[in-house]
Amino acid sequence: MLLFRNTGADNYRQLSAAEKQRLIGEWNAWFEGLVAAGKAVEGQPLEDATRIVAGPEGRVTDGPFPETKEAIGGYVKLLVRDMDEATAIAQRHPALRHGLIVEVRPMTPDCHLGVVTKPAI
Numbered sequence: 001m002l003l004f005r006n007t008g009a010d011n012y013r014q015l016s017a018a019e020k021q022r023l024i025g026e027w028n029a030w031f032e033g034l035v036a037a038g039k040a041v042e043g044q045p046l047e048d049a050t051r052i053v054a055g056p057e058g059r060v061t062d063g064p065f066p067e068t069k070e071a072i073g074g075y076v077k078l079l080v081r082d083m084d085e086a087t088a089i090a091q092r093h094p095a096l097r098h099g100l101i102v103e104v105r106p107m108t109p110d111c112h113l114g115v116v117t118k119p120a121i
Contacts, residue, residue, distance in 0.1 A: 002076040002090050005101040012098060026094035039089065043076035
């Protein structure tokens, strides 16, 4: 899985409208190429609204939290052989030159605690 982290610098705001449109086109082409090659199965940006549930009583804290410098802004779920292939895909992301950080994380086939993580078919 690729997780897209915003660096807090908000490098996209400094782009002109034409530069933003070009980056959107490049980003879409990057993703659509992965889908066409059978390497990406889903991807989605995440809203800024955040809610954290924590503690034994399930205490709720609403965000967004401006102090979070590297909030996850979206993800792409990949179907690849290994971390090296996923890393190579991440290295081709067009927004890296604008400060985007891409975290590459393997997904486990099952929860380590034995919790069911996939619906039964």
